[in-house]
Amino acid sequence: MYTISTEDFDLDYTLDCGQVFRWDKDGDWWTGVVNNAVARISQNPKTGELLVDSSLDEDFFYQYFRLDDDLPAIFEQINKDEHMDIAINKYRGLRLIRQEPWECLISYMLATASNIPRIKKNISMLSAMFGEKLEDDLYSFPKAEDLASTCCDDLCECKMGFRTARIIKAANAVVTEDIVLDELFQLDYHDAKKELMSLEGIGEKVADCIVLFAFDKMEGFPVDTHVEKIVRTYYGDDPFFEGKATKTKIGNWGRHYFGKYCGYAQQYLFYQKRLEGLV
DNA sequence: TGGCAA
């Protein structure tokens, strides 16, 4: 058990925001599986200090929770109007999470035409069937090899529907090194995205999520149906969009309007809508 | 634009 002191970090907002799917809260404690290990974390609401029970060390969580991000500097960049000002002040301490690339890739392929409870269920079934047992009911996320070598029927039990075949193909692409995930860190936002979109089942939105959440490309601005509604409501179809605001147009607008940290802007808008709906 | 699977 050890502590991590934090500033501008809210554990509840960050783990609840819908970016990650393997954490659950029980009382004051969040329990999750990350990096092949179990972690239990709580936060002192007065001091912001984290209490951590895990074999993973302080440095791991510093990276994972992006405590290296200078939040005030990021706010200064993205605080372009009243809407964003309200969101960042209300949910201050919400941070992006730096996810493991492979797990992030599969998680967001599963997110296609799905919802958070179902994605969580899919991932926990996948882990229970193909991962390593860490504790009772807690399993590591399966490796690419584990998913690539399994037969389709077994995977079908995880209720992923049409996503199953895509997951197997992606696992194979990783195993055969058709795609080398670590190399995407070297590429810029657009090239990393293009590379991911060569996989079946990864389009614009999913690729944006993966480069933003796993590859440190904070220009990622994923536009799902929620963000589409938010932007239409707050910023209108005109004059920004010269006609109907399509998802593609909204994405380009968001990157331009909020600048190089627009991924954070998206996260705050998204979380606000999740908690409050459209106001 | 509708089918995907549930």
Place this chain on the structure above:
DNA sequence: GCCAG
């Protein structure tokens, strides 16, 4: 959401 049509 992605993709084939």
